[in-house]
Amino acid sequence: MSEPTEQAEHREGAGPDERQHVWDKPRNVKLLFNVLFALCAVVVVLDLLIHRHEVHPWERLVAFYPLFGFVGIVILVGIAKQMRRVLMRPEDYYDG
Amino acid sequence: MGSLMGLPPFLIFFVGALVVALTTGHVRRGVLLAIPVIGALNLLGLEIGDTVEFEMLGYTLVPFKVDRLAMMFGYLFHLAAFLGNLYALHLEKKDGAGVQHTSAVLYAGSAIGAVYTGDLISLFVFWELLALTSVFLIWARKTERSFRVGFRYLVIHVLSGVLLLSGALMLAHETGSIAFGPIELDGSMAGWVILLAFGIKAAFPLVHNWITDAYPEGTPTGTVFLSAFTTKVAVFALVRTFAGADxxxxxxxxxxxxxxxxxxxxxxxxxxxxxxxxxxxGFMVTGVGLGTALALNGAVAHAFADVIFKGLLFMTMGSVLQMTGRINGSDLGGLYKTMPITATFCVIGALAISAFPLFSAFITKSMVMTAALEEGHVWVWPFLLFASAGVLEHAGIKIPYFSFFGHDSGIRAKEPPKNMLAAMMIGAVLCVVIGVFPGLLYSLLPFAAEYHPYDLTHVLTQMQLLLFGALAVVWLMRTGIYPPEIRALNIDAEWTYRWLGPRLIRGIGGAVARVDSAVRGRVLAVVRKALRGAHRGHGPQGILARTWPTGSMILWVAILLAAFLVFYFLSQTF
Structure with missing residues (x-):
């Protein structure tokens, strides 16, 4: 590892005198998630209202893209997590 | 030649590298920024069709040739060199500034030289220079590990160059031409050898691990250069030679x-x-394989966008590494509190690579995906769509989340130096400008194809894919299904040459040694026995060492003669 030019100050958690940052406040985190949920709802509603061009046969399915995005990520993460059982080795595996 | 300088562009970088090596301090910083600017002005003086060629050993060498494809990569590499030099401007003597700056400028010049070549031998020269000049950006870490990584990187790239040269000579034998242009794969061994040479540099599956081995080991600033040039030269080469190869x-x-x-x-x-x-x-290579004008434009446009957004992301991670000394997701988090500007740039890079509307990849990657559908590849397209969703997960969310947000690591690092921030700012602005004004990039595209990224269907479907992908990540994290960051490594194709190979060689070596010693033992025993026998016969007391009386010798001669006569008689009788 290269040496940092200025050694970063390292504290465990927020010190007593440290001000609260944006994402320290649960209210802001909640707001962010609510915005995401609302946008998800909007694009699904739009899918029902707008006629998309369809080229691929799967695209005819209502809400195809939202389903594909959600299921695709779940499958991706699920498989990747299982891959660790086979592929994971200690960090110094090649050094030994 | 045009009204401006119109020199072969790599010359400016190679001469510039010499000046960089001989200067220090502010002068050197000025030169570093001036080289890509002067180079870009020189590009304006080039005209399509400008060519330098000469005959050597019966081959037509074309070290310099200008066409639209070369010009597009020429502009891109000048831009990348400027951003990289700006980002690395603060380097000091203790960082090996002289070596890093000089090799970076030579490396950029080699990439630029490669895209303006018109024959495979000239390409080979720049191809090898790309490896030789860039390895110092890894070795400048000055660790035992970086030395070994750099050596592996060098071996793999020199191998790629040797394959390219062999392929070029085979092609010359087959067709009589070494032109850097379309090459047939049907029934041509030369074509496949050259494809493998390009494939190594383009990180084709199974030969891809040099990237994941070397790029994480480069210096914080060096990896920004590494990410820009080598693989994009390979993509360029594929477009030029194997467009439309299924x-x-x-x-x-x-x-x-x-x-x-x-x-x-x-x-x-x-x-x-x-x-x-x-x-x-992968998206670029797919575009090359599809081979239509739209797909090829998509491949090179995506290469252009990728150099900027991937460069930006590597710059933000380089800043994290430089300021905290850490780069593992398991050690980081919460850095936005003290590095809000870097965090913002990282989020912009993440939005750009994820292809959100109004960001660069939205107007480039979609060209390849549209071409796949237009060409009727109904089984290719779903995989590309799946991979698009996957980009959002690892580059769009994971990179910024685990470094700048997420669990607070307690690290309170400062923002990086101003020059690094400035380079990141330009990169971030370009990600947005390319996304908002696609016509700017499209005007540089080398092939004639009409494409309009901003139609209602494209914007809506892309937002649906990305928003629900993000929703899935939120759900997986909240339910604890999402895998935590763990201090560990995952074995990949490199396992064959980093683990299996050395053990096989050691194993085979051991077996050979055992067989060798057994065989030698046996042979020695036989030799000893023979020596003992000879000693018995010829030694001082041996039967053959005694003195024999002359009479006995005459007797033996008489017996031999008699035997001869008997055999002669028998042979005559029957």
């Missing part, structure tokens, strides 16, 4: 899909970006 569609699709699984479980965030890079090159 095999590349399947190679490309494989490249888009397999690295994203590794990216989910990789801890080193610069290695996550390295896997992400293979995924992005």
């Amino acid at each position: 095999v590349l569609i399947y190679v490309g699709v494989t490249m888009t899909c397999f690295p994203i699984f590794y990216a989910v479980i990789e801890n080193d965030l610069r290695r996550v970006l390295s896997y992400s890079m293979i995924n992005q090159i």
Whole structure:
């Protein structure tokens, strides 16, 4: 590892005198998630209202893209997590 | 030649590198920024069709040739060199500034030289220079590990160059031409050898691990250069030679899909970006394989966008590494509190690579995906769509989340130096400008194809894919299904040459030694026995060492003669 030019100050958690940052406040985190949920709802509603061009046969399915995005990520993460059982080795595996 | 200088562009970089090596301090910083600017002005003086060629040993060498494809990569590499030099401007003597700056400028010049070549031998020269000049950006880490990594990087790239040269000579034998232009794969061994040479540099599956090995080991600033040039020269070479080769569609699709699984479980965030890079090159390679004007424009446009957004992401991670000394997701988090500007740039890079509307990849990657549908590849397209969703997960969310947000690591690092911030700012602005004004980039595209990225269907479907992908990540994290960052490594194709190979050689070596010693033992025993026998016969007391009386010798001669006569008689009688 290269040496940092200025050694970063390292504290465990927020010190007593440290001000609260944006994402320290649960209210802001909640707001962010609510915005995401609302946008998800909007694009699904739009899918029902707008006629998309369809080229691929799967695209005819209502809400195809939202389903594909959600299921695709779940499958991706699920498989990747299982891959660790086979592929994971200690960090110094090649050094030994 | 045009009204401006109109020199072969690599010359400016090679001469510039010499000046960089001989100067220090502010002068050198000025030269570093001036080289790509002067180079870009020189580009304006080039005209399509400008050529330098000469005969040597019966071959027509074309070290310099200008066409629209070369010009597009020429502009891109000048831009990348400027951003890289600006980002690295603060380097000091203790960082090996002289070596890093000089090799970076030579490296950029080699990439620029490569795209303006018109024959495979000239290409080979720049191809090898790309490896030789860039390895110092890894070795400048000055660690035992970086030395070994750099050596592996060098071996693999020199191998690629040797294959390129062999392929070029085979092609000359087959066709009589070494032109750097379309090459047939049907029934041509030369074509396949050259494809493999390009494939190594383009990180085709199974030969991709040099990227994930070397890029995380480069210096914080060096990896920004590494990410810009080598693989993009390879993409350029594929466009020039193998456009429309079906095999590349399947190679490309494989490249888009397999690295994203590794990216989910990789801890080193610069290695996550390295896997992400293979995924992005996969889209380009697929475009080359599709081979239509739209697909090829998509491949080169995406290469252009990728150099900027991937460069930006590597710059933000380089800043994290430089300011905290850490780069593993398991050690980081909460850095936005003290590095809000860097965090913002990282989020912009993440939005750009994820292809959100109004960001660069939205107007480039979609060209390849549209071309796949138009060409009727109904089984290719779903994989590309899956890979697009995967980009959002590892580069769009994981990179910024685990470094700048997420669990607070307690690290309170400062923002990086101003020059690094300035380079990141330009990169971030370009990600947005390219996304908002696609016409700017489209005007540089080398092939004639009409494409309009901003139609209602495209914007809506892309937002649906990305928003629900993000929703899935939120759900997986909240339920605890999402795999945590773990201090560990994941074995990949490199396992064959980093683990299996050395053990096989050691094993075979051991077996050979055992067989060798057994055989030698036996032979020695036989020799000893023979020596003993000879000693018995010829030694001082041996039967053959005695003195014999002359009479006995006459007797033996008489017996021999008698035997001869008997045999003679018998042979005559029957």
